[in-house]
Amino acid sequence: MNRALITPAQFAAFGAAGTDAHRMFSDGDGWIERLAEDVLISHKSDAALDAMRDGLAEWTAANGWQPRRIFGKLLPKQNEDRDPPVLLSGDAAMPLTGVVCENGVSYGLDFAAGYSAGLFLDQRMNRAFVRNAAPKRMLNTFAYTCSFSVVAALAGAETVSIDLSKKSLDRGRANFALNGIDPNAGHKFIADDVLEVLPRLARRGEKFDAIVLDPPTFSRGNKGRRWQVGQDLEELVIAAMDLAAPRSRILVSTNCTTIQFADLERIARFALKFHRRPGDLHREAQPPDFPPGHGARTLWISLRG
Ligand SMILES: C[S@@+](CC[C@H](N)C(=O)[O-])C[C@H]1O[C@@H](n2cnc3c(N)ncnc32)[C@H](O)[C@@H]1O
Structure with a gap:
């Protein structure tokens, strides 16, 4: 040590x-x-x-x-x-x-549920940012146990949480209840593949003023579809921006060690250009208990229109 x-x-x-x-x-x-x-x-x-x-x-x-x-x-x-x-x-x-x-x-x-026990501590500053931003409608993709949805709901948001794992979403519902929030009052939990749900939400004209994109490095979605963050993140950010309300915020986050902040910035700028929307980029401070090089690389896109 x-x-x-x-x-x-x-x-x-x-x-x-x-x-x-x-x-x-x-x-x-x-x-x-x-x-x-x-x-x-x-x-x-x-x-x-x-x-x-x-x-x-x-x-x-x-x-x-x-x-x-x-x-x-x-x-x-x-x-x-x-x-x-x-x-x-x-x-x-x-x-x-x-x-x-x-x-x-x-x-x-x-501790028996699998490799991760239920809360990713490196997202503490981003959860605090969501709570302070107090969105009205928040979309939490790859939601896992819905920690981002919980803080948004505590700030008064309606939330939509998407994850392939029904078990994780059930734990998300339990996290709502643990904080005195009724998970059935203005909140949706969709056990499905994010890549299939986003276009469905877009076709319905749904808009959100906060969107969390914190995908795994690799996964297999519906019908065996392979997700690889290194190849697919750009397409995900572009698809999510279809659902972003004016002046909304999008969190892009990854634990993949080969993706650096500069890569996230390039992807975010490309998505803004693709949609012809003005926006600013910022990073929340690294949590004080995470030394440089530890924790996810994360970037917020703040749309100006
Ligand atoms: C890194 S965790 C997300 C952590 C979460 N953002 C948080 O802060 O607690 C990845 C989650 O993505 C889910 N997942 C993986 N591939 C998926 C897909 N194609 N569609 C929906 N969920 C997926 C997994 O079930 C897992 O819960």
Whole structure:
């Protein structure tokens, strides 16, 4: 480990902001996330896991905060080798579910649900941006557990969340309920292929003033259709812009390591030119617990007309 863990002041600042889901440490070999009372260590090797466990033990002894459980998750070289986290310490009889808070908003976690437990922490600043922007209608594509829809709904938006996985959308509905929002009041959850739904929405003349595009690097959609972000992102942004109301905002985000900010900017400018619409580009600040090079590359397109 060649970086320090989170400082006690940073740890306390997250707590004061109503956030108990954040990174405690990151380097090239993995990272440590606090998830409410639990900790998840994502590691590239057994040696990295051991080093992070030792570092965490020193930190908790010095700072008087003990995790209830520690989970470990191998960061595999191939997507196909992705396994759910394993319990490394703590009560094995406890349910593998939990709830975390981010800026006072609650999200359910499930450590048994698969490789990801339910909330991508690197999107914290973008979720805050959506909540502040207070859109009236928001379209959340590749919605997963609908965290972006929840913050939009809390700000008063009607939301449409699309994901291939019905199970993820059900978890999204549960996230609405967890925050006191009725998921059936002005919100739609569409379990289908984003690439097929977007043209359908466009044909119906639907418009949104916030659109989230945060696709996976690879996936197989309906009828075995292959999605590859490196090849297909430009077409996705162009299709989404058909649904963008005047002065709306579109988030373009990727975890694909071969796509850099400059690539996102090029794609965004091409889509604006294609639609002959004026717009500005900006990036929200990197979350303070994510060092440079960690987390998704994200870009907001703000349409001026
Ligand atoms: C990277 S996650 C999205 C994370 C989400 N934006 C968030 O911040 O929580 C990718 C999601 O895309 C969904 N997905 C993959 N291919 C899809 C497709 N063609 N149409 C709809 N959803 C898809 C997966 O089921 C998964 O939930």
